[in-house]
Amino acid sequence: MEDNMTLGQIEQIFLDYLKDNNINIEVGSKDYTDYIVKQMFEKADANLMNHPDYRLIHSYFAEYLYELEKYQLEPYCKKFTTAHVKDKTIKEIKEEIINQDEKIKEKGDKTFELSGYNPYQARDYAYSWYNRRNPAYNTWPFDCTNFISQCIYAGGVNEHLPSSGVYTGVKETTDYWYSERVYVVDEGYRWAESTSWIRVVDFYAYWASRVPNVNYVDNTDVSVYGEIGDVVQLMDSSTLRRYHTTIITKKENGVVYLTYHTADTKDKRIDEFDDEFTNWTLFNFFNFCC
16 A cells, blocks of 8 residues: 555655666755755656656655755754654655644634735735845745745734744744844844744644635646735645645736745746645635735
């Protein structure tokens, strides 16, 4: 059964493919990561997509990106590895995510109110900065969620700061949502950020109980119900792992277009993504327009 395959087994299938096709890249290297990013967002290796186990490989890629996004908070001296998750099965990952999503929905935030969102200002910010980095914010190697947080903030969504104040560094939290530039005596300016601002799954965990959102199997549904300024997250169709955050910046002839960082892209048609192995989470921020 495919669901009982472990990440370690799937990784070996992919490494065998690389070897058979004389692609010399090592797990954990920048080239390896670049290959995965280009495959997930650009379908760069058409030959790989014909692999009989491509569905499994796609799930492995999504999990790899998830682990790598967590790793970017680690000290530079620590080498990236997936050894700690190699024995996890596809089934176990999916069950874990379903349970997490149920708890997130139950948690909620009854006191939260959002109004006055300007989706066109969010879009304009995305257009201005899709291929650049705003010095008013910190920058991350995997910058997609950081960028989308900036976009919706530019659209008028207020930060959610703890009453006790913020401290420099990254705080692991889905209770707050912020990115602050803080002055530290004798050190200068430093960043104070929440993981909900910069990490795909934590962005979902923060906003899922605050903004109407729906999971879709087909991108055509996202095009029907999505509007400019809405946020779209991509997830693997087998494990339901969310691994990328984007914003709708255009809707034309019934198709939405996405703009994002990490493989910096402006106005990519949603139907250019690999819909067979991708599901979608649509956050309807547009509902709070004006």
